[in-house]
Amino acid sequence: MYLPTSPTRIQPRLRFVLQGTGYLKRAKTEQLREIFNKYASVEKHGEKYMTAKDFVRNYLGLYTEPNFNPSSITLLGGILDTSKDGLISFAEFHAFEGLLCVPDALYKTAFQLFDTKGTGMVTFEEFMEVIKQTTLHQRVPFNFESDFVKMYFGKDRNRSVNYVEFSQFLHDFHEEHAVQAFKSFDKEGTGFITAMDFNDIMLNIKSHLLTLPVQNNLVAAASSHKVSFPFFMAFNSLLTNMELSKRIYLNASGGSRTQEVTKEEFLHSAQMMSQITPLEVEILFHLTELISESSGKIVYSDLEALTPEQYMKVITRKLTDIKAVHSPEQRGALIQVLEQVYRFTLGSLAGAVGATAVYPIDLVKTRMQNQRTGSYIGELMYRNSFDCFKKVIRHEGVMGLYRGLVPQLIGVAPEKAIKLTMNDLVRDKLTDKKGNITFPSEMFAGACAGGSQVIFTNPLEIVKIRLQVAGEIATVKKISAVSVIKELGFLGLYKGARACFLRDIPFSAIYFPVYAHSKQLLADENGYNSPLTLLVAGAIGGVPAASLTTPADVIKTRLQVAARAGQTTYTGVFDAARKIFREEGGKAFWKGAPARVFRSSPQFGVTLVTYEVLQRLFYVDFGGSRPKGSEAQLPASAADLRSTNPDHVGGYKVAVPIFRGIESKFGLFLPRFA
Structure with a gap:
C-alpha cells in the first residue's frame, strides 16, 4: 500500500498509528525517489525499476563477489518485490523503507522472504522452496514429512500460515531441526550421540548461536x-x-x-x-x-x-x-605515557570547567571559614553564607565573586588533571583481569589521587585564598596574584601543606569510591551512564567527601590566610586545631561546611561529567580501559550496525544489518557463490 507523503493529510487516528511506527521520522519521499532513480537500471512505460541485483548488490552492497549466487540475489530481492514481477518499483522501495522502521522489522523481513508469491500468507511449498536453498538444509537435510511440519501446515500440508503464526513457526523450526539432527546421529535410539557428533550438529545447524x-x-x-x-x-x-x-x-x-x-x-x-x-x-x-x-x-x-x-x-x-x-608492559612505555598525557589534558579541561562553574560558592566558603569570633570587636562581618554573598555583590560588584579566578584556573587544570589521572592509573593497576576492584583498593586509589594533587593545590589555594579575602580589607595597595607570590616566596607557597594533605587524601579516598558506586547504581539496565547520571553521581560523591573533611579545610584556610592585627596566629596544624577549639569551640571546625558542600558537590559533578563526556567525544584507543558506563552493553543490533552509505536514509540505515540478521538470528544462510 502506498502511503500519503504529507503528514498534514493523514487522519488523526491514522496519524497517531503512523507516528508510533516512525513514519513521520522517515526520509522525505522526494529524497527516496532521487536515490531510487540513481540505482534503478530498468525503464518500463516511462517508470524506473530496480532489479534484485540493483538493490542487493549495488544499493545494499551485499553479495558483491564476482561469482555471486544469482538465486540468493533473486530471493532477497523478492522481499521487496511484492508484485512478484521480477522488478522493484518505487512504491515497493518506499513501502519497504517504512517496514524497516517497525520494531519487528527482522521477523517481517523474514516473512516476506518466504512469501514468494506475495499473498500475505506462507504455504508449505513456499517454506520448502526457500529452506532447500539454504546452506542449513544442504548441510543437514530437514525432514519435510515430519509431524512438526504437519502441526503447522496441516496433515496434508495445504494450510497457509499468516505472519504472526509464521514468526512462531520460524522460532520453533530450529529446535525441530536440531532434534531431527540428533535423531539422525542416534541411529540406535539410545538417547546418546558422540561428542564429535554433537560438535558437528552445533557447527552445522546452530553456528549462529556460537561465539x-x-x-x-x-x-x-x-x-x-x-x-x-x-x-x-x-x-x-x-x-x-x-x-x-x-x-x-x-x-x-x-x-x-x-x-x-x-x-x-x-x-x-x-x-x-x-x-x-x-x-x-x-x-x-x-x-x-x-x-x-x-x-x-x-x-x-x-x-x-x-x-x-x-x-x-x-x-x-x-x-x-x-x-x-x-599486562600493561605489553603496550609499551611510550603508549602508556601518551595515554596519561591524553587523560591529563582532558582532566585539565574538565577541572577548569568545574572550577569556573562553582567559583562564587568557593569564595563565600573561604570568607566564612576565615571569619573569626572571639578575637576582637567588630570582627563578625557576615551572619551566614547568603549574607556574605549579598555583601560581596553590594560592596565589590558581581566580579567580586570571581576574585582569584585566574590563578585558580591556572592551577586547577594540573591539579584536577593529576587527581583524575592518578585515580584512573592506580585503579587500573589494582583491577583484576575480570574488571573487579575491591573497596579498599578503590579508597587507596582515591587517596593516591588526593595526595598527588597537593603539589599543585597548596600554592594555588594559598594565592586564591589571599585574593578572596582581600576584598574585606579597605586598602590603597592593590593585591594581585604576583604580589602574593612575591611576598610568600617558594617555600611560603607550601604553607599549610600538612593540612592540605590532611584534607585532600581523605577527601579523594571517600569521593572516588562513592562516585564509582553511584555511577553503577544510576546506570540503566544496559550499564550505560547518561551525562545526567554522571552529574548526579559526581554530586552525590561530593557530599560525604566535602562535609567530613571540613575541619581539615578550616585549619588549612587559617594557616594560609595572612593574619590581621589582633587576630590569632598559628604555627602549625596541631597548634591551629588547639587554638581554634579553645577560642571558638568545636563548632568553628564546621564553619563554611554548607558552602563547602554546595561548592564541592556540584564542582566535582561538573568536573567528572565533563571528563567522561570528553573521553567519549574524543576517544583515542591506547589499548587501555574506558570509564565504566561509557557504552551501553547492548547486543550488536541494527542500531549498532547502521550503514555509512549516504544513500541509506531513513529505514534503509538499518537495511544491511536486518538482511544479515536473517542469517545470524535465524540461521538461514543463503549460498553466496554460484
Whole structure:
C-alpha cells in the first residue's frame, strides 16, 4: 500500500498509528525517489525499476563477489518485490523503507522472504522452496514429512500460515531441526550421540548461536565421549536464552556487573525469576570455567562471552581492558605515557570547567571559614553564607565573586588533571583481569589521587585564598596574584601543606569510591551512564567527601590566610586545631561546611561529567580501559550496525544489518557463490 507523503493529510487516528511506527521520522519521499532513480537500471512505460541485483548488490552492497549466487540475489530481492514481477518499483522501495522502521522489522523481513508469491500468507511449498536453498538444509537435510511440519501446515500440508503464526513457526523450526539432527546421529535410539557428533550438529545447524570461544570448547563442554539428549536440549536452550541468564545474574548480584556470583546464588535467583533448569545452570558454569577460568564464580562479562550478538563488540573491548590492566608492559612505555598525557589534558579541561562553574560558592566558603569570633570587636562581618554573598555583590560588584579566578584556573587544570589521572592509573593497576576492584583498593586509589594533587593545590589555594579575602580589607595597595607570590616566596607557597594533605587524601579516598558506586547504581539496565547520571553521581560523591573533611579545610584556610592585627596566629596544624577549639569551640571546625558542600558537590559533578563526556567525544584507543558506563552493553543490533552509505536514509540505515540478521538470528544462510 502506498502511503500519503504529507503528514498534514493523514487522519488523526491514522496519524497517531503512523507516528508510533516512525513514519513521520522517515526520509522525505522526494529524497527516496532521487536515490531510487540513481540505482534503478530498468525503464518500463516511462517508470524506473530496480532489479534484485540493483538493490542487493549495488544499493545494499551485499553479495558483491564476482561469482555471486544469482538465486540468493533473486530471493532477497523478492522481499521487496511484492508484485512478484521480477522488478522493484518505487512504491515497493518506499513501502519497504517504512517496514524497516517497525520494531519487528527482522521477523517481517523474514516473512516476506518466504512469501514468494506475495499473498500475505506462507504455504508449505513456499517454506520448502526457500529452506532447500539454504546452506542449513544442504548441510543437514530437514525432514519435510515430519509431524512438526504437519502441526503447522496441516496433515496434508495445504494450510497457509499468516505472519504472526509464521514468526512462531520460524522460532520453533530450529529446535525441530536440531532434534531431527540428533535423531539422525542416534541411529540406535539410545538417547546418546558422540561428542564429535554433537560438535558437528552445533557447527552445522546452530553456528549462529556460537561465539568463537564456545565453538572451540564444544567437545570439552560435553565432559565425556557421550552426549545425552537432555544435555543437548539444555545446551541449546541456554544459548538461545542468554539474555535471560544475564537478567538472572543481575538479580543475583543486585545490579552489579562485577560482583562474582556462585552457582548456588545463580540457581536461587533463577528459581525466583524463571524456569531455567539446574542442568542449564550446570552447563553455564562449566562453559564459563572452560572459557574464562571462572573457578566456580561468574561475572557479567563471562555471560557476554557466550552471547554471539555481543561477542565482537563487547568481548573484544573486554580483552583490551584485560591487557591494559593485567599486562600493561605489553603496550609499551611510550603508549602508556601518551595515554596519561591524553587523560591529563582532558582532566585539565574538565577541572577548569568545574572550577569556573562553582567559583562564587568557593569564595563565600573561604570568607566564612576565615571569619573569626572571639578575637576582637567588630570582627563578625557576615551572619551566614547568603549574607556574605549579598555583601560581596553590594560592596565589590558581581566580579567580586570571581576574585582569584585566574590563578585558580591556572592551577586547577594540573591539579584536577593529576587527581583524575592518578585515580584512573592506580585503579587500573589494582583491577583484576575480570574488571573487579575491591573497596579498599578503590579508597587507596582515591587517596593516591588526593595526595598527588597537593603539589599543585597548596600554592594555588594559598594565592586564591589571599585574593578572596582581600576584598574585606579597605586598602590603597592593590593585591594581585604576583604580589602574593612575591611576598610568600617558594617555600611560603607550601604553607599549610600538612593540612592540605590532611584534607585532600581523605577527601579523594571517600569521593572516588562513592562516585564509582553511584555511577553503577544510576546506570540503566544496559550499564550505560547518561551525562545526567554522571552529574548526579559526581554530586552525590561530593557530599560525604566535602562535609567530613571540613575541619581539615578550616585549619588549612587559617594557616594560609595572612593574619590581621589582633587576630590569632598559628604555627602549625596541631597548634591551629588547639587554638581554634579553645577560642571558638568545636563548632568553628564546621564553619563554611554548607558552602563547602554546595561548592564541592556540584564542582566535582561538573568536573567528572565533563571528563567522561570528553573521553567519549574524543576517544583515542591506547589499548587501555574506558570509564565504566561509557557504552551501553547492548547486543550488536541494527542500531549498532547502521550503514555509512549516504544513500541509506531513513529505514534503509538499518537495511544491511536486518538482511544479515536473517542469517545470524535465524540461521538461514543463503549460498553466496554460484
